[in-house]
Amino acid sequence: MSSDSISTQSTVTGAANFLEALYDAGTRYCFVNLGSDHPALLEAMAASKSDKTRRIPTIITCPSELVALSAALGYAQVTGTAQCVIVHVDCGTLAMGQSIHNASVGRVPVLMFAGLSPITQEGEMLGSRTEFIHWIQDVPDQAAIVRQYCRYTAEVRVGHNIKQLVNRAIQIATSDPKGPTYLTASREALEQASQIEIIGKSLLGASRPLVITGYLGRNVRAPPLLEALCDKLPIEVVETIGSDMCISSNHEAYRGVTVSTHPLVPSADVILVLDCDVPWVPTQGTPSKVFYINAHRRYTVSCELALKQLNRFLDRQNIDASKLVGRFEARRTRYQEWRASLLSLEVPAGDGIVRVPHLISRLRESLPQNTTVVIEAVTNAISVIHHLNLTKPGSLLGTGAGGLGWLGGAAMGAKLAKPNDMICAIVGDGTFLFSQMESAFWISKRYGIPFLLIVLNNGGWNAPKVSALLVHKDGLSSRHNRKDLNLSFEPSPDYATIAAAAGNAYGALIETKDQVEPVLKEAIKTVQSGKSAVVEVR
Template structure:
C-alpha cells in the first residue's frame, strides 16, 4: 500500500522502491546521499545499500541483478559517478536490460541551509545538463526539482525501465530536494509492451505455410522465460533450426533437436528473425529468402544506418509466436535433426583430440567450464556451443560491447538468484572489470564465485581485424601485431589479498585440476580465480 506518512524526498524514494519490490541498491555514495543514509538508519526495513567501491562494478552488479530477475538499481555520485557508470548503462540500453540509475546533483544553493554547498567540488561538479552525458543510451532522464514530484518521477522511471523495449533510466536528486519533506501521491504506472496486429500475423502465417525450409535466427529472444518457452515450442513444431540457440542469452535449449550451430543462408526459403539486431553480416552472407522480424522494436531506431530487410515486421514480444496458426507439417526437421546429431558427434571427437594437446585450446577450456554446472557469465572468450544450457544459465556479449561488465554482473546474478556462478573473461576484459572492487564486494557480502581468465596475451579481436582488413599484409604474414599484444602477468593472483584461491594453468591437465580445486573452494564459500594460458584463437 502507498505510504501515508510524510518523509523526506530521499525517504519517499526508498519507501516507494521497497513497495515496488526493490530490495537492494548498489551504491557508490558521495556527499549527495546524506539524506538517504539518514533515512536508512531510521528505518532499516528500507532497501539495503550494497556499498561498492567503483561505479563500473556497482552498475554492473545492478545490471546482473536485473538479468537475475530482479530490478537493478544503482546510486552514483553526481557527475564523476555518472561518467564512470555510462559504459555499463550503454550495455543495458542496447541489450534491453531494465536499470534505474539514481544520481545526486551538486547543491543549487551556496548558503542558507544545511544542504547548501560546503565543499569546493560542489561548484566544480555542477554540469549545465547532467542528463545529457548519457542521453543517447537512456530511455528517459529527469531531475526532481521539487519534492512534490518525487512519487510521480520514481513511478514513471520504473514504468519506463520495465516497459518493452526495456532499458536504463536516470533520475537526478539535488541535495536540497532530498532533505525536504515529500508527501506521497497515490499514482500507479504499470509497465507495458507491444503486441502484434492481426494483419501482420496473417501475412506471417501465409509465408510460414508456404515455406518448406524455414530457419529461425535469434540473439536475445530468450531473455524472458515465457519468450524462451514460446520460441522452443514454435521451433519444434515448425521443424526449423534455431541459429544462435545460445547467443546473448539462452534462446533454445542446447540439447534441443533444432539447436544448429551453422547454416548456409542460401538454404532457407524463409528466415524468421526474433530479437536480433544483427542477424547476419551482409558483406559475408546474402539472404534472398523472405524475412519475418518479430521484435519489440524491429527497426532498432537507435542505430543510425541500418539496412536489414523486413518483408513482414511484427512489433511484438516473441509471444506473437503463440498467436500464429501454423501446421506442424513435414518440412526439413528430420534433416536438421541429423545435422544436429552430427555436429554433436564432431564436437565430442574434437574435444577428445584437443585434450591430447600440450596447450589449452579455448574450446577445450569452454567444455571444461561448462561441466561445472553453474550459470556462465561470459565476457568474450567462452564458446557456448561447447556447453549445455537451458533458460537463465548463460549471459554474454552485451550489444554495445563495453567491456568490464561481467565481473560485477556475475555477482549481481549470484545475489539475485542464489545460484552458483562462473565468470569467464579475457585477460584484457578482466582488468577492465576493476578486479579489486569485485574482490571487495564478493568478500564483504559473502558472494562465492569463480573467475576463469582466458589468457591469450593479446587483444584477439584487434589482431583478427588486422587479418581481415589486410589479408595479404605483413602483420598477418609475420604474425606480428604491435598494438594488439598484451604482456602476460599473473593478473588473477591479486585475489589472494582478499583471501581467495588462485592458480595459473598452462596445460589441459593443469586446467582441469585448477578448475576442480577452484570450484571446491567456491563450494566452501570462497572466491576463486583460475588463469589459463590459452592458444591465441577462438
C-alpha cells in the first residue's frame, strides 16, 4: 500500500495524545498561553470538540504565564493532583518567573510544557519553520532556564512516545518530594501522526489485509481484541508455529497455522505482524513488493494495548459497513471452503490406517471442555491444531521455540498451574525420546500430576527429511526411505510400556480406526481418575 494514501493531516497526533495522556493521568485543567509553537495543539483541541470520545482537560486561557502557573499551583495545593501549564517556547518559560521557584520550594506538583522552535526549515516534515520568529527563538538549551528548579525535564523528540513521557513527568511531579516537571516538544513532534492511525488507515485502505501472529494468545485477553478487529474489517489471520491459540478457530477470519510462508502472504497488500518471530520464510515466498517497500514498519509494544487502541481508532472512523459487505462475504466463503477441505480429511480411510486428521477429530469430540492441549508434534503440529478446532484463549500451549524435549515437563507444569483442567499432551515419537519421559512419568506418579499423552509414531524423524527435500527437491535423498537415511526408529520402542514402567501409567496402542474411540475414552477416563495415560498411535 502506498504511503501516499495516508493523510498528512492526521487527527491522532502527538499533540492529541499529549492532551489525552494528561486527562488519563488525572489532570483536569490546562492553563495556557499559546503561540506559534502550538498549531498541533490547536488542531487537537478543535478535534476534541467534535469527537466526544476524546477526553482532554478543560482549557483555561491565561494572558499571563505567571498567573497560569500560580493557578495550577493553587489547584494542586487543594487537590494534590498535578495540573498542566502550557506556554510559548523560551519566552513563555521565562515569563512564568518566580512562580517556578514557588512550585519547587513549596513542593507543589505541576507539569510545565513549552514548545520548541521547529527542527526543520525546508518543509521536510509537517510543522517545519514558517515564520522568522522560529530562528530567533531557537535557544541552545531551553530546559536550562528551569532545570535547577525541576524534579524532571525532558524533550519529546517523537510523537509516538509522548504518553510515556507525560506519565513519567506526572509520576515524578507527584512523588515526594513533589514539585514541578518540564517537558518540551518541537512542532514536528506534536504533528507526528500516531502509529495506530497509520496502521488503522493502512488496514482501512487495504483490499486483502492480513494479520500474522505467533504467541499473541499467551496473553489470554488479546485474542478477543483481535477477533473484534476482524469483525470491523475483512482481515484474515494466520498463526505461526502454533504455540498459542491467538484467534478462535470458529472465527471466519482464521486461516490456520504455518511454519513457512502462508499462501495468503504474497497476495496481501497490508500485513500486520503481532507477537511473531518468523512471519514468513523468504525462500518459500515473500510479501508483495508494494507492501514490503512502502509499509514495512516495526513497533515494540504491548499487543493487547495496541489492539485496544486500534479498535478505538476504527470505532471513530464511521466505517460504511455497506461498502465492506462483498469483502466480508468473500472472506466467509474462503473460510468455509478451507473448513470443508479440513473436514473431508477427517473421514476415516478405507484402508483402515489411522491418519492424524481422523484421530484428532475423534480426540476433539472425546476431550472435556476444560482441556488444555500441550503440543510438541513437530511435523504433525499443523494438522493437529487445524483439526482440534480450539476456541478458548489459553487452551493451547507450545514451546514457541526449537529446543525439542520440552513436552513432558511442560505438561506437568501446565497441570500444576491448572489443576482442574484435563491436560492432553501430543507428541511425535522423536520428541518423546528427546523428552526423557521416564523421568516425567516418575514425577507424575510420585506427585500425583496426571496427564494424557498421545504419541504419534512416525517410525522415526520426519523433520530432517522434510528439510532435505526443501533444499534438494529431486535429490538423492528424495529416493530413499528413512531407514536408508538413518532417520528410522526401527524396531520401534514400546512407548506405553516405558511410561508404565517409570510411572505406572495406563498404556494403550491404536493401530486401526476401530480402536480409536474406545481407547481414547478409556484413556481420558483413566486420567480423570488421577492416573496418567499414554496412547501410542501407529
